[in-house]
Amino acid sequence: MQPGEIAGLKPSVPLRNIFGEALLEVARANPKVVVLDGDLGNSTKAELVRYEFPERFFNIGIAESNLVGVGAGLAACGFIPFIVSFSSFLLCNAYDQIRLAIAMSNVNAKIVGSHGGITLGKDGPTQMGIEDLALVGGLPTFVILVPSDPASMRRAVQAAADHVGPVFLRSSRMAMPHIYPEDACPFEIGKANIVREGDDVTIIGCGLMVSAALDAAALLAGEGIEARVLDMHTLRPLDVDAVVAAARETGAIVTAEEHLLQGGMGSNIARIVAAHHPVPMRFVGLADVYVESADPYRLLEKYHLTAYDIARAAREAVEARRAVGA
Amino acid sequence: MKDTVTLDYRSLREKARQIRLDILDMTTKAASGHPSSSFSAVEIVTALYFGGLLRYRPHQPDWPERDRFIMSKGHAAPLLYAVLAHAGYFDRSELWRLRQLDSPVQGHPIQGMMPGVEATTGSLGQGLSLGVGHILGGRLNGLDYRVYVLLGDGECQAGQIWEAAMSAAHFRADRLIAILDYNKYQETGPISREMALEPLADKWRSFGWHVEEADGHDFEDIIPRLKALQQVEGQPSILIAHTVKGKGVSFVEADYRFHGRALTPEQAEKAREEINATG
Ligand SMILES: Cc1ncc(C[n+]2csc(CCOP(=O)(O)OP(=O)(O)O)c2C)c(N)n1
Ligand SMILES: [Mg+2]
Numbered sequence: 001m002q003p004g005e006i007a008g009l010k011p012s013v014p015l016r017n018i019f020g021e022a023l024l025e026v027a028r029a030n031p032k033v034v035v036l037d038g039d040l041g042n043s044t045k046a047e048l049v050r051y052e053f054p055e056r057f058f059n060i061g062i063a064e065s066n067l068v069g070v071g072a073g074l075a076a077c078g079f080i081p082f083i084v085s086f087s088s089f090l091l092c093n094a095y096d097q098i099r100l101a102i103a104m105s106n107v108n109a110k111i112v113g114s115h116g117g118i119t120l121g122k123d124g125p126t127q128m129g130i131e132d133l134a135l136v137g138g139l140p141t142f143v144i145l146v147p148s149d150p151a152s153m154r155r156a157v158q159a160a161a162d163h164v165g166p167v168f169l170r171s172s173r174m175a176m177p178h179i180y181p182e183d184a185c186p187f188e189i190g191k192a193n194i195v196r197e198g199d200d201v202t203i204i205g206c207g208l209m210v211s212a213a214l215d216a217a218a219l220l221a222g223e224g225i226e227a228r229v230l231d232m233h234t235l236r237p238l239d240v241d242a243v244v245a246a247a248r249e250t251g252a253i254v255t256a257e258e259h260l261l262q263g264g265m266g267s268n269i270a271r272i273v274a275a276h277h278p279v280p281m282r283f284v285g286l287a288d289v290y291v292e293s294a295d296p297y298r299l300l301e302k303y304h305l306t307a308y309d310i311a312r313a314a315r316e317a318v319e320a321r322r323a324v325g326a
Numbered sequence: 327m328k329d330t331v332t333l334d335y336r337s338l339r340e341k342a343r344q345i346r347l348d349i350l351d352m353t354t355k356a357a358s359g360h361p362s363s364s365f366s367a368v369e370i371v372t373a374l375y376f377g378g379l380l381r382y383r384p385h386q387p388d389w390p391e392r393d394r395f396i397m398s399k400g401h402a403a404p405l406l407y408a409v410l411a412h413a414g415y416f417d418r419s420e421l422w423r424l425r426q427l428d429s430p431v432q433g434h435p436i437q438g439m440m441p442g443v444e445a446t447t448g449s450l451g452q453g454l455s456l457g458v459g460h461i462l463g464g465r466l467n468g469l470d471y472r473v474y475v476l477l478g479d480g481e482c483q484a485g486q487i488w489e490a491a492m493s494a495a496h497f498r499a500d501r502l503i504a505i506l507d508y509n510k511y512q513e514t515g516p517i518s519r520e521m522a523l524e525p526l527a528d529k530w531r532s533f534g535w536h537v538e539e540a541d542g543h544d545f546e547d548i549i550p551r552l553k554a555l556q557q558v559e560g561q562p563s564i565l566i567a568h569t570v571k572g573k574g575v576s577f578v579e580a581d582y583r584f585h586g587r588a589l590t591p592e593q594a595e596k597a598r599e600e601i602n603a604t605g
Contacts (some may be wrong), residue, residue, distance in 0.1 A: 039480060039513045039520060042583070047514070059514060061483035061521030063452050089449060120424040122358040124433035126400065126448030293425040295431035302427060 003296065004177030004211035006307055007218045015172040016114055018150045020045025022157035023082060023112075026052055031080065033161060035069045037256075038064055038085035044082040044114040044171065063125060067157035068111075072101035073128040075109040080161060087113025087129030087170060102166050103139035110167045111136070111158045116146075116180060117258030118286070118303065119174035119208060122148050124293030127169075134263025136168040137266035143167045143189055144235040146265075148210035149179040152233055155187030163189060167265060174296060177211050179231065195218055201314045202246035206232045206265050209256035209284070212300075214309030216256075227314055235265050240272055247277040249279055250326045252317035256284040256310050280320035282313035338545045338552045341412065342372045346574050346601045350423055353588040356425040359433065362572035364405035367476060368605045369543045370567055371395070371405055374474055374570045375413045377549045379556075382472065383415035387441040393471045394460050398453020399478035400434040400505065401586070407440065408564045415442035444478045451484025453477065454504060458490055461499045470602060472556065480512030483521050488533065495534030495560040503555050504535075504564040507542065509571035530564050544566030566593040574601050 002011065003038055010017070014316075027033045027049045037059045041047035050057040060067040064085060071081035078196065083090065090113055102109045116129040136142050143163055144207070147153040160167040179195055180186075186193050195210065196217050205213040210231045217227040230242060246253055251271060255266030264282040273281060285304065291303055300306055329577035344410045345453045346368050375397055381393045387605040406422060413549065420440070423429035430439040434448025445456050457475040464471055502551050512520055523529075527537045537560045540547045548567065557562040571585075572578030575597040578589070591595055 037514070039483075041514050043513075043586070059520045062480050062512065063483045063485060065485055093449065094452075122356060122433050124425070124448070125436070126432075126434040126446065192346070292427070292429070294427035294429075294433075298427045 001306065002177070002209055003022060003215060007211070008213035009177035009179060009211055011177050011240055012150050014175045015150070015153055016045045016149070018115070018153045019112070019157065019171040020048040022154045023046045023052055025070040025221050026157055026161040027056065030080065030161060032080045034058070034074055034079045034081050036060055036067055036081055036083045037149045038062065038067045038089060040114070044084045044112070047084070053192060064089050065097050067264060068094040068097040069101055069134045072105065072107055072111050073132070075107035080110065080111055080158060083115060084112040085134040086127060087116045088127060091129070091132045095135060099139055103141045103291060106141050106165060106184050108164050110169060112169045112171055114171040115173050117172060117207065117298050118225055118291045119296035121127070121257065121296035121299060122293050125290040128291060129317065130260050130291065132170065133257070133259050133265065134213070137236065137263055139166070141166050141260040145189070145233060146170045146206040146235060147233055148205070148207055148231050149183050151180040151185035152231070154232065155185050157189055159189050172207065178207055179210060179214070187233065190234050190237040192242040193231040193233065194228065194255055195231050196227065196229035198224045199229060199250055200252070201318050202228040202312060203256060203314060204230045204232050204243070204246065204252045204253060204269060205256040206264070207234065208258050209305065212305065212307045213256055213310055216310035216314060219307060219311045225314065225318055232265060235268065238268055238272065240276070243269055244276045247273050247279045252280050252321040254282045254284065254310060254313045255318050256305070258305060259285055261285040265302055278318045278326070280324070282317045284313050285312050335545050337338045338372060338376055341376050342368050345405070345408045345412060347381055347598065348411070349404045350589065350594055350597055350601065351475055352404045352408065352421050352424045352468050354591060354594040355422055356588065358425060358519055358588050359404055360586050361404065361588060362401065363478070364402045365511045365573045365575065365578065366569045366571045367402055367405055367542070368478065368508065368573065369545060370408050370505055370550060373552065374387060375409050376403045377545060379549065380474065382413070384442070385387045385417055385475045388416060390467065391471055393458070394442050394444050394473040396457050396473065396475045398437055398447055398475050399450065400447030402476070403435050406443065410440065410442040416440060422448050422487050423588060449515055450481040451486040454487055454490035454494070455535065457502050458497065459501060461502050462497065464501070472502070472503060475502070477504055477506050479506060479508045479510065479517055479523060482506065482523055482526070489537065491530065491533040498546070498560050500559050502562040503552065503561070506564060506566045508566050509569040511571045511585070513585045515582060527566055529559060536563035537562050538563065538566065539566045540570035543573055548579055573605060576600060592594040
């Protein structure tokens, strides 16, 4: 089953294709935009910029530490580098370079972590970015964007280019269905989008899990549970107001992310809920495992990242809320 | 004497043909994987396991005295699995589980998941350092095994390779033998266009390594040279093996964009004919 199917969302092409097009758009609009590739431009689709602006495209090769350093140097010269490779290779191979040369130096550089999550599928765990959001979360100056559909990817790439300072943007090999109309996707850094209204429970998702959350909400509606669904496209700065409002107004929260539970979106939301307005919470994500090589949809099922898993978590959260009489 | 040697090489070529076919079938069935990167090094890895170079016991994969083979260019996992199956580490039927759900035959090798897989690789640049560690460990344990590490040429762009190269020379790791699959291509294009490596042999020499070069598809060149490298003393050595990415299948050889792409069943049929014809 594909995420978005139950909610009737319209399918789309792989998100990385949208990323490539959006990157080309910002490169066309702003001659300061430069693209740095780690020999994966064909996979990340950053190569679209190479064809049109070869002079602003640099393949640094299979050398992520150097890739990040060169990008930071370009940023110091007033350019806006988009440093694009697999999320895992960038954050795991070049973490200290990202930490010093970009995060601490607070330069205007963008890291694009493609093939985030487990849905790159068959290439397996060495290539998957399942700890990327936790790692970049450890770098205080980074804005962290996780788009959930084609329109939000386009807006996110634009927002990354416009924001002055370090930005991490997660891209994906996976096709994510349309959640927003192409021309009407609200996207303000740090402001979550309410994509479905409801009073009984709130499901907060990012990336692919927003579609799955909408599916879950459709399942729950059939049982008389009305779920609010939030698209948390910005993980930092996190939309504290939207989280607290969800806790106050719906009394139960489920988070869903294509990432390890440790250090991901859910744990950061829990910190806010605990501090401001404690309510029962449940967490959908990867629990201390490395995922294996297989078809992406089979992996989502086996590792409990489907609409059914989210709906089950929501029922539990609602039960827990009722048990405390809220 | 001459006759038995000729016969030996003939059976090695036959083994290589079978392994190429297995790589083809595995990746076509999985509808993903890196056949072109695997084809490139078939003769190299076949020579190690079947040409009398590597000391191993397939039924005792953790035999302390075994020579180590580390597949640093982990995306050539299909080649590694096919060779290990033919060497008797596990049943050949396991090969058809590549990249399937609930299977240990991972898209990139994971240490401990299949017998004979010595290292977790797939993020490029890491295998040579592991090799240095195995050498130092062998010394401490009083064991005299050798360590062979297969590197990609694009992989040599990674800084860690040169950190490892420096340390291997520093430790005079003469039981460490690297083999470079010099197929002149990385993922997005020719190495010379994307991120040039030449003068490559000079780089290794200047890092304190003994360097030999060979035709990486010719057993009669690879095997004597590797035997010579086994005799080198006081420094690590590397065989720069000149290869063709996609070797054995003309239309894969001709198009670097086959990197990381399986053949369709129709393409695979054509490929099978070509591999059989050359074998
Ligand atoms: C650290 C890292 N960066 C990027 C990649 C993606 N990648 C996989 S294979 C490959 C090209 C490898 O080229 P080469 O080493 O020449 O091997 P070949 O396929 O030619 O044998 C790349 C860039 C990776 N696996 N690891
Ligand atoms: Mg190569």
